[in-house]
Amino acid sequence: MFALIDASGMYASCEKVFDPSIRNRPVVVLSNNDGCIVAVCPIAKKLGIPKFQPYFKLKPKLDELGVVARSSNYELYSDLSQRMMNICARFAPEQHIYSIDENFLSYGHYVPKEGWLAHGKEIRRAVWRETRLPVGVGFGCTLTLAKAANHASKRISGYQGVAVIASESERVHILQNMLVSDVWGIGRRISKRLALQGIDTAWQLSKAMPSIIKKDFSILIAHTVHELNGNQRFSWDEVKAPKKQIFSTRSFGKRVTSILDLKQAIIMHCGIASKKLRNQNSQTLNIIVFAHNSIHDKEPFFRRAAIHQFSCPTSDSGVISSAAGKLVDQIFKPGIRFYKAGIGLLEIVDEKPNQQDLFAVSNDRPNLMTCMDGINDRYGRNTIFIAGQGIEQKFAMRRELLSPRYTTRLAELPIFRCN
């Protein structure tokens, strides 16, 4: 059995934890640079506020409806996320953290003596008691069914936060009440094409012939059909597998026109991406650096990218940054108002501690990296960093509606007055 646990409207819920004054109000959270709405609390959802729309376009409507908007406060969300993940991990032998607000649990053949429903309720209670985050819990014998049950736990009436697919009747009931576009792995495009074949619900998709689905769509969608029928195709090891590519990209708070600013941004991304690389015990054989202006600006679209191949695999922030810095010289063009830049590590390999190569000399300093990661894990990201990323970044993102970092900064601790 697998479980999928996720926090509903995670970012918006986090904002409510330490600010009682907005608990009963509609709240939305914005993406980087206050660009788009990326999280909507249940009250705002009922008002019909859509996700992934530019904030400035919706602002008049939000003001009219009295919706509270907040900038993304990642420091707060990642801290609460860690607490939530730690609590969930207590309930099963294995956990996979799928995103900041979602995690899978794998139970193997274990069956809780209180039953799955009671077990799910206990997880929900524990997370609520210890973090004040509302979570949905779904159980199923495949990852896709666990996802479906999780969806049902929040969207189908009668479940109140916990849904279990352990019997045929429950499977049928949930899949029949679920749109095909809500199935894990079925997005907007595919569901439109499925609709042309008369497939509108998850149940109808589960009844389709996998061989025909494979021919008309892809092997992945055919796997999904099997998974909906309780036949596992997406394995635990696969979802836990290390990433094959790692990207770090961001739009700037204001347009960047100087090569120094662009270099600082790129080197900052190298720090973020190489840390992710080390966290999964991998190394990379190459790096791509890219930057472009905005399609919304008046100038013609400009985008350039450059790739560097390393002579031997590396995960050293310094080695990666210095290669990236040279690539910036290749892609920079004076006069371009850069809107976004980033890097990608494209060819990722497993770390081999004692790899011998007579001709390629590694410049990696694993001890230094371990030390740097240790300090940053303990004292917070960017306690120490590669100097090339600059100390005061002029292009830093706009976050005009930022709430305090209640749980990670002493100076920003919440204070409640009792009368």
Add this chain to the structure above:
DNA sequence: TCTGGGGTCCTAGGACCC
């Protein structure tokens, strides 16, 4: 005044090779 997210994986098609 101006403003438009971030990440991962896959595939089709072009360019090139023999």
Add this chain to the structure above:
DNA sequence: TCTGGGGTCCTAGGACCC
């Protein structure tokens, strides 16, 4: 009468996720 291979690498774009 009509017909023409097979492989690798790279890139842009599509699709999905949250």
